[in-house]
Amino acid sequence: METIKAPVSSAHERSRRDAPIHPLWLRVTHWLNALAALIMMLSGWRIYDASPVFRQIVIPPSITLGGWLGGALQWHFAAMWLLVFNGIVYVVLNVASGRFFAKFFPLSPRAVLRDLAAALSGKLSHADLRQYNAVQKLAYLAVIVDLFVIVLSGLAIWKSVQFPLLRELMGGYDNARIVHFCAMAFMAAFVVVHVAMVALVPRSLLTMLRGR
Numbered sequence: 001m002e003t004i005k006a007p008v009s010s011a012h013e014r015s016r017r018d019a020p021i022h023p024l025w026l027r028v029t030h031w032l033n034a035l036a037a038l039i040m041m042l043s044g045w046r047i048y049d050a051s052p053v054f055r056q057i058v059i060p061p062s063i064t065l066g067g068w069l070g071g072a073l074q075w076h077f078a079a080m081w082l083l084v085f086n087g088i089v090y091v092v093l094n095v096a097s098g099r100f101f102a103k104f105f106p107l108s109p110r111a112v113l114r115d116l117a118a119a120l121s122g123k124l125s126h127a128d129l130r131q132y133n134a135v136q137k138l139a140y141l142a143v144i145v146d147l148f149v150i151v152l153s154g155l156a157i158w159k160s161v162q163f164p165l166l167r168e169l170m171g172g173y174d175n176a177r178i179v180h181f182c183a184m185a186f187m188a189a190f191v192v193v194h195v196a197m198v199a200l201v202p203r204s205l206l207t208m209l210r211g212r
């Protein structure tokens with residue numbers, strides 16, 4: 001029994017090792033998502049400045065995209081299609097291939113606290129880039145949910161008359177703007193931490209570019 005099992009499992013192990021850490025479709029959708037999200041954020045800041053939700057918060061025009069309100073709206077609406085359709089491809093392929101559950105689950109508060117403590121004391125292992133640690137799993141799941149909130153609150157603002165239920169779920173038009181802004185702020189904070197973490201483990205950037 002042992003002698004039959006060993007070659008089968010080692011062949012399986014070898015094919016697992018030879019497979020790219022991130023499949024091509026994941027890398028393409030990740031970078032398209034990053035591009036769309038950055039364009040939406042920078043142009044969104046210019047749109048926000050035209051009518052700030054919070055009077056005390058104004059974004060310096062030099063770090064916005066679009067030049068003026070009309071230009072920024074064009075960038076925002078163009079990148080919106082890329083963000084949504086690319087996001088649908090990412091979610092469908094991820095769930096249908098089984099990768100989503102394999103990569104992000106199981107996940108427990110205990111594991112998050114354990115890995116957070118290990119990370120803060122510099123003891124978190126980055127030896128196996130095939131597996132996300134619990135803090136990464138939580139952060140990635142959170143930003144995926146956040147992107148859903150961004151899109152839905154954006155839709156409630158853009159087509160508030162056509163989607164009254166969505167608008168009311170957001171607490172009305174004015175509240176939808178606050179939801180949209182807060183979800184953007186969460187994504188901005190995620191990107192800052194995400195890029196800093198990638199800089200700490202540069203090998204992870206290579207895997208997201210080359211697959212291994």
Ligand code: HEM
Pocket residue numbers: 026030033034035037038103129140141143144191194195198204205206207208
């Ligand atoms: C702009 C918005 C961005 C968002 C929303 C985002 C989101 C994500 C998510 C959800 C994952 C996990 C994907 C999965 O396994 O299914 C991921 C992985 C990754 N991202 Fe980003 N990302 C962004 C920008 C960036 C940027 C600018 C960089 C490069 C500096 C980057 C580098 C990476 C790398 C290297 C990984 C793999 C991490 C690892 O294997 O340890 N991301 N990102």
